Amino acid sequence: MPYQPLPIDQSDVRYAYGPDSVVQPGVPTGETIAFDWIDSAIYPGTVRKFWVHVPRQYDPSKPASLMVFQDGWWYLDPDGQVRGATVLDNLIHSGDIPVMIAVFVDPGVFPDAEVPKNRNNEYDAFDDRYVTFLLTEIIPRITARYSIAEEPERWGICGGSSGGNCAFTAAWLRPDKFRRVIGYLSSFAQMPDGNPYPDLIPSVPRKPLRIFLQAGHRDLRWNESQRNWLANNLRVAAALAEAGYDFRLVLGDGGHSPNHGGVLLPDALRWLWRSDNDHGSG
Template sequence: MIKFRSLLWVALAALAAPLVSVAHDPAAVMTGDFELTPDSLVQDGVPQGELKGPFEFRSGIITGTVRQYWVFVPAQYDPATPASVLVFQDGHRATHPEGSLRVQNVLTNLIHEGAIPPTIGIFITPGDTRAEFPQDLGWGNPNHRWQEYDVLTADYGRFIIEEMLPLVGQDYNLTDDPEQRAIGGTSSGAICAFTVAWNNPDVFRKVISFIGSYVSIGSRPPEDDPTGAWSPGGQDYPAMIRRLPPKPIKIFFQDGSNDLDNPWGNWFLANQQMVAAINFANQQAERVENGDTPWDPYRNAPTAHVAGVRWQEKHVWTDGEHSDKHGGHLLPDAIRWLWADTD
């Protein structure tokens, strides 16, 4: 009995102790105030560059929509040298000077610090199907967001690669090196960024995913047959990741233990499933390269495996809700890690 009580007190003390995110404990949760750091604020003596826009764009790939976009050009941009690229979804929130993200400020400060190369930011809103783009959105969303962000189709990636990058590339010298191209977002914008990289790792190999909606928002039955085959959704990604060889993608995850739990799914569990699947895929690749008997998917398709290719992931779980606040606090560290040479 004494031994049992001692163990019980040890367990209770462990539960009461503050948790931090550490590599050996994938479920650990970080707590704190998560206010913006100086990396996200305008700094005296730091060249500011220019945020241009908003501009309107009507896509020929995602037809019937109009959207806005902004382009951030750092002060260090040299037309003679291809600039790195960061594409960020929900551009009206990503660039808001009073918002939680302020991505253009983070790029400004990290470029000045030398943590990342001169990087052009492209910030894009979802499309809207009304005749004119609404000017009264505030913090809200255009009306074609989930149809672009939460589906697993290739259309949005084509829109970025075939329309937006060439459009901005008319005015600026953008790199074509996938290791120097990043794409990111929050919530549905996060799964959107992941999908673009998933389908196009030859174009984007860095991903920022905050409070990602790896749940069933994009999974719907046919409109004319509720009992028919449902379209795939974010909840399918962990299974796909586990069954396929790793992709050469580096991704930073953040989610909060108090994120949403609704008919689409449990968002925190969904993000943890993504990380678990990525680590399983990497372990499976190790088995293949070590000559061990691989698990069934690799036995069926051994030629699909590319030696040395691995996912790279870093995750920080916080006690946050479905909000950009914790991701905004971590954004400078996420970008530093994405551009670091080693994990």
């Protein structure tokens, strides 16, 4: 890696996107299909959109892997900070990750309500409501249309901020379904009853999870003693290390921004979906 001087001011650092985050000539573009979900049993009264990205290489006779992204459009937007579909198209074309169908799910909103957003209620809770919502309401819509592998090793889940906490909790509570996790700047610090993971992770048998975490030096409340987002991510990573998990932590500069996580997505997906014959945990 070439030498790069460290920035003096860590509060507004920007990382540069690599070639896997831009449309490349000769790379087949997958199809993205939009859906509305207006009849949730788990979160009554909410409505939301979700998008399904189907790579050009998808073959119905060969079950595809599955990747679920929270904050759907934020992660899908080709001009945004993450550019998820573009990254997936590039990596599938290069053979760096398997053929996979990706689902980008927006958080729910209550139409016409004074406080319309249901995002924190869905994402920050330490319970199985959200993963149950995915498994019983959203994913059945996908499996009815597409051939999806059933092995949990071929299901991944990703999110940032509260979505990162949500992705971690979904896999933690349902490792029989999701076993590959990406969490960017995860909101462990604002879980309603506190962050259970530093104590919980080493106290139970190790779960068959592969986990990629990203944290920022200047994340929210980085120099405060309570609800410190950086410190909570570091404590979760330390617990994973002490418990022998297959995990990777990338610590970057900058504040609570999706830029670094977006830049990292290609490498995170390569690491997450590497062959099980490669046991290195990075």
